[in-house]
Amino acid sequence: MDELTVILFRTLLMFFVILLFFRLTGKKELGEISVLEIGITLMIADLAVIAIEDPEISIIRGLAPILTLFLIQYVLSFITLKIQKTRDIIDGRPTTIIENGRCNQYKMKNIGYTLDDLYTQLRDKGIADISKVHFALIEPSGELTVFEDQSTFSLPLILDGVIQKEQVQIMGLTEEWLDKQLKSKGYTDFSSIFVCSYTNGELYIEEKEK
Helix, strand or coil, X not given: CCHHHHHHHHHHHHHHHHHHHHXXXXXXXXXXXXXXXXXXXXXXXXXXXXXXXXXXXXXXXXXXXXXXXXXXXXXXXHHXXXXXXXXXXXXXXXXXXXXXXXXXXXXXXXXXXXXXXXHHXXXXXXXXXXXXXXXXXXXXXXXXXXXXXXXXXXXXXXXXCEEXXXXXXXXXCCHHHHHHHHHHCCCCCHHHEEEEEEECCEEEEEECCC
């Protein structure tokens, strides 16, 4: 095959390889892609370009590092799905920046989030006054989630069998209270709970599928 044909063939091959990668990583919006996924995606894109532009590199040699990154992504995705601490490290956790109409300046400084950033995102949501916000947090994706009304405010207390201690405190509850409430409903093993949240004085509980 002449050089142009080889380049066209490799381009088509790498296109389907990258398409396969995005299919395997699941359906996510751009803002929900983690830093790890962005890094792996950029590396795969660079490796694909090298494999396309240099015909002297064999297909197997060009695909080997890309498939290695596929494997790394798959393994880490599986681990983060099963282990919350790993998920928190890789994907990050939401950060509280407004509580009861007041900014949490300490946390804002920790994540490098400025008042300009805050007001920009509040204006996008049609909110001009911080004091009107009951609670707001920055998601790992950078999106601002706002609760203006205390009656609609809710955070998960248990995720995948693990008590979210910080969120229990934010909701003004205690682990002892939660433990007592769950036992009264027949739940003695929290690991069987997929998600548990608290809204308007009611606990919402969903068990893990068998």
